[in-house]
Amino acid sequence: MNRLIIVLAMLFSAFSFASDTPYQLITKVGDELFTDIKAVNKDGKAQSDVMKNIVRSRLMPHIDVKFVSFKLLGKHIKGLQRAEAVEFINAVDSYLVATYANALLQYKGQNVLFEELPLGDNEFATVKVVIKEMSGPDIDMHFKFRQSKDGSWKVYDMVAEGISLLSAKQKEIITRISEVGLAQVTQELKNKA
Incomplete structure (x- = not known):
């Protein structure tokens, strides 16, 4: 169950719409995502490929895979050839699709509440x-957004229990x-995807 929560959190860590505030963005995408999941996973027997399609259509268009990939590379970004970067970014993209889809297969209708914080x-x-867990304590998370040059907000990180x-x-x-x-x-x- 903890893995589901962490991956659900990661799902929200990559959405963007140019005209929305971060709160509006996460609320809109979250509502659409969980509506789709409930429709295909009513009996808890949705197929992985179905979930991957939901992830690709609902989430991936809003994930800044390039930014996340470059952050993941850290010091290894120096001297990186363009072809290597493209291949790594594509691998991260495929890995995220598979990771999110597998976690969403375990979603059992938990309530997810969004709280707007002051926007600086x-x-x-x-x-x-x-x-809101059905049994056990609630889980608080904070999604970190950054605004791109085109004005869209994209989540770049999620912090749960103080861990980024x-x-x-x-x-x-x-x-x-x-x-x-x-x-x-x-x-x-790529192999994990």
Whole structure:
């Protein structure tokens, strides 16, 4: 169940619509996403490919995969060839689709509440999300947004219990690239998709 919560949180970490505030964005996409999931997973027997299609159509158009990919590369971005970057970004994209789809197969109708926080005058914002568990304590998360040059808001990170998912994954990827190289890590991400 914790994995579902973390991945659901990651799902919301990549949405963007130019005219929406971060709160409006996460509310709109979340409502649409969970409506689709409830429709195809009524009996808890939805197929992985069906969920992947929902992820591709509802989520991926709003994920800043390039930004997340470059953050994941960390220090390894220096000297990166364009072809290597494109291949890594595509691998991250495929990995995210598979990860989100697998987690969404476990969604059982938990209530998800969105809380609007004050929006400052800069290009960063946070939206609090509370997942109401049917049994157990509620789970609080904070989604970190940044505003792109075109005015759209995109989530770049999710913090749960004080732990940044982007930072945690970045440490893992950077260490792995140092050990086996970018080409191997790219292939590993593709294999996990």
